[in-house]
């Protein structure tokens with residue numbers, strides 16, 4: 001598990017710049033697809049057709065993009081000012097490292113402030129790429145960077161800068177490998193782009209596919225760390241079946257089906273109500289004429305930090321639940 005996961009989470013792919021991820025995933029899923037394509041936005045669509053009459057169209061979405069930064073200005077001394085790509089939190093920046101597409105590493109610094117306890121806004125931070133002026137700066141305005149951090153496994157706990165949502169991609173890849181050849185639905189796995197800037201890739205893909213059922217695979221927050229905001233999701237308690245977040249109320253029948261399938265298969269699970277956030281499920285739910293949407297969430301600590309942490313047992317549970325769901329009939 002960890003070799004594939006390491007290559008996924010360490011790859012470069014801020015929103016809008018996901019080519020490396022697509023190239024990494026495509027050969028892994030191609031053997032399990034009846035057809036495979038890339039749309040204009042860069043979504044990778046992996047289709048498994050069926051001969052079953054009246055089959056439902058099911059879309060599974062996991063996003064390949066990650067949060068990051070984009071250079072907006074280069075100072076005379078060769079430092080970069082930057083803006084965020086997605087939900088970057090200023091208190092995660094100082095001393096953090098970023099990596100540009102060409103491999104350039106930057107270290108993030110912050111303007112001096114007499115109030116050392118205050119968290120400075122993004123605009124007061126800069127990136128030091130080792131340049132001394134504009135002439136020797138390897139970065140141009142508009143270049144994007146992802147955060148740079150090695151994957152680490154600590155027992156069951158797996159930590160990386162982009163578990164959101166490479167762990168969802170991992171679940172999707174593994175489910176594709178395990179699904180029986182004769183799945184009774186018309187299923188398209190979408191490895192979606194630009195989720196972190198507003199679930200844009202999934203929106204375009206869902207408007208193409210017009211699914212009857214849409215399921216996102218993404219991380220969710222937990223309430224199991226000191227002084228956490230109360231939330232009934234914990235690492236190690238299994239996949240979380242989303243009931244709602246701030247962008248979507250999941251289809252009640254789909255939630256019931258997920259619970260039933262988990263119970264039949266003996267998969268430990270938990271229920272999720274997320275106060276905030278959203279996922280590709282939101283885009284699928286309201287695309288075209290609308291569909292029955294839901295989300296299988298991978299519990300994750302420190303979301304949108306350089307050390308997003310999941311539990312490998314939850315990941316395995318997510319794969320099993322998705323395979324159980326797609327292998328049987330979907331009666332909502």
Ligand code: CO
Nearest residue numbers: 087164196304
């Ligand atoms: Co995110």
Ligand code: ZN
Nearest residue numbers: 164165218219
């Ligand atoms: Zn995500």
